[in-house]
Amino acid sequence: MTSRHILLLGPLLLLLGAAYLVPFLGVMQWSVTLPEPGLGQYRTALTDPLVLGVVWRTLRICALVTVLSVAAAYVMTLVWVRGGPVARLVVELCILIPFWISVLTRAFGWLALLSNKGLVNGWLQTIGIISEPLTLVRNEFGVVLGMVHFLIPFAVFPLASSMRAVDERVLMATRGMGASRARIFWQVFVPMTKSGILGAVLLVFVFALGFFVTPAILGGGRSVMVAELIYLRIFQSPDWGLGAAISVILMIAVGALLALMLRQTKGAAR
Amino acid sequence: MIQLRPGPIPLILAALIAVFLLMPLIAVIPVSFTPNRYLSVPDAEWSLRHYRSLIDKPVWAEGIWLSIRIGLVASAVATALATAFALGIWMLQPRFAGLLMGLALLPMVAPPVVSALTLYFFLITLSKVNGIVAYDTWAGVALAHAVMIAPFAVVLISVALSQLDRRIDLAARSMGAGVLTRVFGVILPNIRFTLLTALFLTFVLSWEEIGVTLFITSVNAVTLPRLMWMGLRDNIDPAIAAISVVLIAIVVAVILGKTLWQLRKAK
Numbered sequence: 001m002t003s004r005h006i007l008l009l010g011p012l013l014l015l016l017g018a019a020y021l022v023p024f025l026g027v028m029q030w031s032v033t034l035p036e037p038g039l040g041q042y043r044t045a046l047t048d049p050l051v052l053g054v055v056w057r058t059l060r061i062c063a064l065v066t067v068l069s070v071a072a073a074y075v076m077t078l079v080w081v082r083g084g085p086v087a088r089l090v091v092e093l094c095i096l097i098p099f100w101i102s103v104l105t106r107a108f109g110w111l112a113l114l115s116n117k118g119l120v121n122g123w124l125q126t127i128g129i130i131s132e133p134l135t136l137v138r139n140e141f142g143v144v145l146g147m148v149h150f151l152i153p154f155a156v157f158p159l160a161s162s163m164r165a166v167d168e169r170v171l172m173a174t175r176g177m178g179a180s181r182a183r184i185f186w187q188v189f190v191p192m193t194k195s196g197i198l199g200a201v202l203l204v205f206v207f208a209l210g211f212f213v214t215p216a217i218l219g220g221g222r223s224v225m226v227a228e229l230i231y232l233r234i235f236q237s238p239d240w241g242l243g244a245a246i247s248v249i250l251m252i253a254v255g256a257l258l259a260l261m262l263r264q265t266k267g268a269a270r
Numbered sequence: 271m272i273q274l275r276p277g278p279i280p281l282i283l284a285a286l287i288a289v290f291l292l293m294p295l296i297a298v299i300p301v302s303f304t305p306n307r308y309l310s311v312p313d314a315e316w317s318l319r320h321y322r323s324l325i326d327k328p329v330w331a332e333g334i335w336l337s338i339r340i341g342l343v344a345s346a347v348a349t350a351l352a353t354a355f356a357l358g359i360w361m362l363q364p365r366f367a368g369l370l371m372g373l374a375l376l377p378m379v380a381p382p383v384v385s386a387l388t389l390y391f392f393l394i395t396l397s398k399v400n401g402i403v404a405y406d407t408w409a410g411v412a413l414a415h416a417v418m419i420a421p422f423a424v425v426l427i428s429v430a431l432s433q434l435d436r437r438i439d440l441a442a443r444s445m446g447a448g449v450l451t452r453v454f455g456v457i458l459p460n461i462r463f464t465l466l467t468a469l470f471l472t473f474v475l476s477w478e479e480i481g482v483t484l485f486i487t488s489v490n491a492v493t494l495p496r497l498m499w500m501g502l503r504d505n506i507d508p509a510i511a512a513i514s515v516v517l518i519a520i521v522v523a524v525i526l527g528k529t530l531w532q533l534r535k536a537k
Contacts, residue, residue, distance in 0.1 A: 002362075004358075005358065008362065009364065011355070012352060012354065012374055012424070013370070013374070016417060019389065019392050019413065020377055020385075021373075026388075026395065027388055075284050079280055079284040082274065091284060095291070097291075097295070098291050100521045103478070104498050105295075105514045105517055108510055108514055109295050109297050110294045111502070111506060112298050112511060113293060113294055115506070117308070118297070118309070118311070149291065149294065168274075172274075206379075206381075210383050212382060212484075217502055217503070226383075230387060231383065231386075231484070247383065258379055
């Protein structure tokens with residue numbers, strides 16, 4: 001350790017240590033001391049039917065959201081990487097514009113579309129298909145749509161790098177040997193981009209697990225997910241110990257998934 | 271070599287997904303012109319009242335100004351610390367560089383809600399000893415944002431440094447340049463574009479931050495996203511539609527401008 005080390009590396013590490021690492025230890029301490037010392041809150045978090053119900057809903061929504069957003073992102077990336085110049089530009093704009101718009105604005109956009117007096121119900125009523133507005137939001141359907149919308153751009157980046165790495169000559173060879181477009185896609189192209197798909201799946205799933213804003217707005221308190229449950233246990237029906245215990249479990253789960261992701265990318269690099 | 275282009279099926283699917291991605295952003299526009307006090311689509315009469323209320327009600331200007339101030343401070347602090355850290359890793363190549371890097375990126379990879387709870391703990395603890403950098407103060411929010419956005423600056427700057435030719439630094443050193451000259455005269459000028467990008471990205475991230483802000487503010491430090499959140503939860507205020515249209519228009523204008531500029535440059 002020289003003075004240069006301290007001068008350059010020190011400030012950021014000091015900030016993160018003081019404002020993040022130590023307070024996280026404090027949160028861990030809450031989880032084993034509030035309201036009484038012991039592992040009682042972890043027992044509650046792992047056995048209480050209400051908490052388990054929320055965990056189960058979170059996993060179910062995250063799995064569905066991951067499949068839908070990676071599939072949609074795969075199509076978009078395919079056109080972005082391999083399409084003609086116009087298609088490329090259009091896809092790029094459709095990914096970049098939502099990417100830079102805040103999660104609140106995007107969630108609000110879904111409310112404008114799907115709420116009882118929103119655009120979709122308005123159209124359906126004008127055409128006369130329905131007489132009463134459909135409940136499209138403030139439920140799981142709205143949450144899934146909003147989350148998929150938020151996560152598609154994030155899934156595009158790992159997919160794009162793996163699609164760019166595909167060797168063009170392999171595709172030409174299969175084409176030359178008479179394979180159909182569908183066969184080239186499913187049996188050659190998709191397997192060759194497997195590492196990108198796995199990376200995108202893990203990334204989106206990890207993001208989705210800790211998601212808070214979109215489910216809170218579009219779920220309207222009716223389909224609470226883990227992150228919102230933590231918020232509620234801290235601010236609305238306070239049980240700080242339980243909120244802290246769930247946070248610690250969530251952190252461990254995400255850490256394990258990230259370790260898996262790191263191993264995967266290292267394996268792919270080899 | 272002729273590249274195999276995507277066929278009609280992926281193109282049609284991509285067009286549908288593009289509509290899906292843009293639809294909620296477009297839907298905000300008609301709603302923002304509603305004459306009613308509640309979220310609705312205007313049928314006969316279009317009104318500018320919700321745009322007026324953005325100007326007439328001082329809360330909006332206060333929220334915007336607070337978010338700008340917090341964003342400027344947080345992005346400056348985060349970029350400065352991240353630059354020093356990335357330089358340290360690149361120049362000194364310390365032992366356990368991987369571990370240090372992992373630590374620096376922690377707030378970016380941890381679930382946002384866990385970060386929020388952690389920073390809430392941090393700020394309420396600080397509140398017991400001072401009233402300036404504390405829970406529900408602008409300085410507290412700026413510090414918490416700096417923690418959350420610094421990892422993004424670290425990533426950007428580290429990538430730029432890894433692409434920088436080490437020999438220019440070695441050349442400067444062998445000709446007798448001191449550390450300060452090497453850093454400020456040679457290395458930083460070479461990555462100045464990335465430094466500006468990092469400042470800009472971290473500013474935008476702080477400007478739209480809501481997950482952490484929700485935990486660490488209540489009634490005093492009401493940033494623009496916090497204000498929008500309050501108008502979104504129960505009775506939806508159509509003024510949110512008006513501010514959303516403004517925000518979307520800015521993003522679209524910047525991205526279109528940048529794309530056009532790149533297209534012209536490519537010609």
